[in-house]
Amino acid sequence: MTRLQLDMVILNAAELLTLAGASHTPKLGKEMNELGIIEDGGVAIRGNQIVAVDTTKNIKRLVKPGSHPQIIDATNKTVLPGLIDPHAHLAFAGSREREFVQRLQGATYMEILEAGGGINVTVKATHKARRSTLVRLSQQILNRMLEYGTTTVEGKSGYGLDPKHEYKQLLAIRDLNLIHPIDVVPTFMGAHVVPPKYKYCSEEYVKLVMEKMIPTVAKKGLAEFCDVFAEQDVFTIDQARRILNQGKKYGLIPKVHADEMTTLGGAELAAEVGAISADHLLKVSNKGIQALAKAQIVAVLLPATAFVLMEKEYAPARKLIDAGVPIALATDFNPNCMTESMQLVMTLACLNMRMTPAEAISAATINAAHAINRTHIVGSLEPNKQADILVVDAPNHAYIPYHFGVNLVNTVIKSGKIAFSC
Ligand code: NIG
């Protein structure tokens, strides 16, 4: 056997969850329960890459005599890929706890939005903030995400709603990638809501998004994806279709905020335009589920949003899984849904959508990587992937969503380096 010069080895994991073998196609149906577990497992790392994943005994055998890799002892702990959060809104200013209280008193999210609150409030605060302020504020959010085990996150704009401030948000996301260990995958969401001044001429705003913002975002390489909030009284299906197709023309891969508050046909649209994901889906129809299954669009479910909106019905995860739709989970971090914790999201997915712990973990790792086109780099513990790895204080994987409301992360390894440990 060839002995290797290694920089780091993780040894003695009670359970090592590899999530291997699903980088080409996402885990579907029963496969979501298969985590590729190695008992008493270990990982060998060189530079920023994984070189081997095996039993502790075999990993120890790989170490070249005389070399002294850093040793991470994972006795009684679970080791898994860094969590991937494939739906978050970033680079905004301000907070909206006032609306949290209003909603407790009975106001709905859409009522607050229609009265000029909600997203509009965050847009005003974001307009006033400098790019450097957005970076500083988001840095604090990313720090917390990292501590809670997220190593890759998607970040959407959508609080600028005009060319200057949308670019400012996306440039802030670019800055964050240079200064923070977390990888942030940028999404342009100029079509988040129709700004109040276009209330009676939304087509003019759609035109601005299509003819000015999308070409510029693409030309400057500011985003990989283009997302639209397709919702009653926000963007119609037809408007969303035109925006997403225009994005495609410019190389931006479509994503859709789909069927969140009303059954509008967002899932069907996602299938039609070949979106990489359809997100939310609380109100998805059976037809929509079939369309997602047929086109193999990843359904990104956001149970923390349903939780914060005090929804009685969450997205129909079981129906989606049974129909063969690939499922991912995400925080939907935004000023309405203020949690950085994918651990909490997994607990909510189990308790309120009846996903199993293994399904939730598949959805927060490899399937989440599929939702943002990153399976060649992250999402599983396999040779040649980036060494984004968590060691968590859990004797087995089911313990992770079971012990909730606290941070179980013991160590976060990002690109082969310890980025957080407690
Ligand atoms: O995904 N639903 C639309 N957009 C966000 C909320 C953004 C906000 O309220 O600031 C979401 O939940």
Ligand code: FE
């Ligand atoms: Fe969202």
